[in-house]
Amino acid sequence: MSVLIVVESVDGEIKKSSIEAVSYGALLAAKLQVTPVAIAIGVQDQAALQALGKAGASKVLAVASELLKQPQVLPYASAIALAATQEKASVVVLPKSTFSDTLASRLASKLKAGAVTGVTELPDTSAGFKVKKSIYTGKAFTHVEVKSAIKILTVAKNAVQPKEDGGAPAIEAFNPSIPESDFKTKITKTEKASGDLLLTEADIVVSGGRGLKGPEHWGIVLDLAKELGAATGCSKPVSDMDWRPHHEHVGQTGVKVSPNLYIAIGISGAIQHLAGVNSSKCIVVINKDPEAPFFKAADYGIVGDAFEVVPKLIAAAKNYM
Amino acid sequence: MKILVCITHVPDTTSKISFTDNKFNSSGIQYIIGPYDEYALARAVELKEAGKASSVTVLNVGEADTEPTIRKALAIGADDAIRVNANPRDAWYVASQIAAIATAEKYDIILMGRESIDFNGGLVHGMVAELLGLPSVSPIMKLELDGTKASVAREIEGGKEYLELETPFVAGCQEPIAEWKIPNMRGIMSARTKPLKVVEPVNVEEGISFVSFELPPAKGACKMVDATTPEKLLELLKNEAKVL
Numbered sequence: 001m002s003v004l005i006v007v008e009s010v011d012g013e014i015k016k017s018s019i020e021a022v023s024y025g026a027l028l029a030a031k032l033q034v035t036p037v038a039i040a041i042g043v044q045d046q047a048a049l050q051a052l053g054k055a056g057a058s059k060v061l062a063v064a065s066e067l068l069k070q071p072q073v074l075p076y077a078s079a080i081a082l083a084a085t086q087e088k089a090s091v092v093v094l095p096k097s098t099f100s101d102t103l104a105s106r107l108a109s110k111l112k113a114g115a116v117t118g119v120t121e122l123p124d125t126s127a128g129f130k131v132k133k134s135i136y137t138g139k140a141f142t143h144v145e146v147k148s149a150i151k152i153l154t155v156a157k158n159a160v161q162p163k164e165d166g167g168a169p170a171i172e173a174f175n176p177s178i179p180e181s182d183f184k185t186k187i188t189k190t191e192k193a194s195g196d197l198l199l200t201e202a203d204i205v206v207s208g209g210r211g212l213k214g215p216e217h218w219g220i221v222l223d224l225a226k227e228l229g230a231a232t233g234c235s236k237p238v239s240d241m242d243w244r245p246h247h248e249h250v251g252q253t254g255v256k257v258s259p260n261l262y263i264a265i266g267i268s269g270a271i272q273h274l275a276g277v278n279s280s281k282c283i284v285v286i287n288k289d290p291e292a293p294f295f296k297a298a299d300y301g302i303v304g305d306a307f308e309v310v311p312k313l314i315a316a317a318k319n320y321m
Numbered sequence: 322m323k324i325l326v327c328i329t330h331v332p333d334t335t336s337k338i339s340f341t342d343n344k345f346n347s348s349g350i351q352y353i354i355g356p357y358d359e360y361a362l363a364r365a366v367e368l369k370e371a372g373k374a375s376s377v378t379v380l381n382v383g384e385a386d387t388e389p390t391i392r393k394a395l396a397i398g399a400d401d402a403i404r405v406n407a408n409p410r411d412a413w414y415v416a417s418q419i420a421a422i423a424t425a426e427k428y429d430i431i432l433m434g435r436e437s438i439d440f441n442g443g444l445v446h447g448m449v450a451e452l453l454g455l456p457s458v459s460p461i462m463k464l465e466l467d468g469t470k471a472s473v474a475r476e477i478e479g480g481k482e483y484l485e486l487e488t489p490f491v492a493g494c495q496e497p498i499a500e501w502k503i504p505n506m507r508g509i510m511s512a513r514t515k516p517l518k519v520v521e522p523v524n525v526e527e528g529i530s531f532v533s534f535e536l537p538p539a540k541g542a543c544k545m546v547d548a549t550t551p552e553k554l555l556e557l558l559k560n561e562a563k564v565l
């Protein structure tokens with residue numbers, strides 16, 4: 001028996017959320033007294049595969065197939081389902097992402113498994129198998145009992161502390177045979193802002209809102225983000241007006257983030273925006289309106305003009321960091 | 322080209338969420354079409370208006386109280402509607418109902434939102450596709466049709482991915498796939514008489530169950546820092562909050 005952990009990578013590099021997922025899977029495997037096995041598709045670098053051992057995997061299935069280099073839902077689902085069967089997985093763990101949620105749904109159908117996305121804690125296995133997940137876009141939580149023999153979980157950021165004390169894993173090549181019908185969907189082009197920190201992966205996020213008055217004023221947001229090593233986000237009106245690209249939109253209908261530190265500049269804090277950030281560990285709000293509703297959801301606040309406060313903050317960060 | 326759009330009936334995005342006796346407290350809650358689902362519907366209607374689709378059917382798995390929401394979808398421009406008369410217990414249950422309808426009706430495209438905004442599962446489109454043996458893509462923000470060939474743009478972390486696929490397929494949608502549609506008077510009037518078929522659910526084995534609900538812990542008071550000394554903020558973030 002095993003817990004099978006799916007590792008997501010971008011251009012061969014393992015995502016940080018996957019290291020967390022492996023740690024989660026390893027802690028869960030210890031609880032269930034089974035083997036934690038990771039499956040890494042398209043990761044060639046041996047040191048990167050070894051790092052999965054550090055995070056707690058005792059075995060790594062490395063899939064080198066050229067056909068699977070680019071993440072695609074159908075063939076990935078087939079490959080992972082085959083691995084789950086080979087490893088007699090009782091739980092399949094994936095890092096939460098838009099890609100892996102779809103993957104999880106297909107795996108659930110293939111393996112006749114109950115699936116829960118975005119779990120925030122290790123399961124309670126004292127009686128049955130219960131997991132906690134956030135619902136109503138972070139406004140509430142539910143405890144879900146998974147009754148099927150095989151269980152599928154996607155793991156939210158910060159569900160567990162990443163492990164670093166694991167040993168060297170056994171690395172095995174895994175060559176699943178994928179039906180040709182899985183390749184009917186063709187990726188024609190990928191557009192990516194290169195070198196940017198991924199919003200969902202970042203420990204610190206700096207976001208700007210309509211209070212910044214125009215895209216030409218985004219320099220202070222970008223500069224502060226650079227000083228703090230943060231990713232940048234924005235509010236819905238800002239992305240609707242095309243001041244910033246859509247993938248930066250943080251909120252109920254945009255990207256949900258849960259960084260350690262979220263800094264909101266010139267965002268009033270509509271309930272839809274809060275829904276996307278309310279699982280952040282610490283929230284800082286900078287707004288010139290002392291009545292801005294965001295202050296009620298914040299840990300720290302500065303009432304002041306962003307164009308005065310933020311440059312000072314950048315200067316301070318230069319000396320401080 | 323027949324399009325099926327699956328919609329959820331969910332609390333408005335500004336709703337205050339609470340639970341009484343371990344049940345969602347729906348008093349004072351305004352229900353809406355899931356915002357992502359509504360974008361999917363708007364795109365389907367646009368495709369029909371452009372002559373690229375022949376019909377748009379909406380489907381909801383829900384009890385009788387969801388009918389006003391379904392009528393709104395008809396007012397936006399769907400031709401007819403199906404309600405599967407059941408409590409939408411979980412993603413697998415809903416997907417099984419949709420798949421049962423789609424097996425009989427043979428739609429070319431099945432659209433829905435990327436996720437429901439109540440349980441945020443994001444699972445239904447993939448499950449439906451797997452049950453029907455079809456490809457699925459999500460979350461998509463562009464959908465163009467050229468006969469049976471579709472080109473879509475999918476949001477990926479930090480960018481976009483462009484894909485091509487043939488119908489039939491399933492997709493989870495999000496903005497800005499279509500212009501937000503506000504029903505006009507003619508739409509509202511005609512929605513009253515458009516066909517709404519009620520069908521009974523198929524049996525599905527229970528895989529998961531929601532045992533209990535809780536609200537997040539209340540936030541403490543916000544600590545204010547003077548605007549003239551923002552360096553104080555960094556100090557607090559480092560030494561007190563320990564997040565730097």
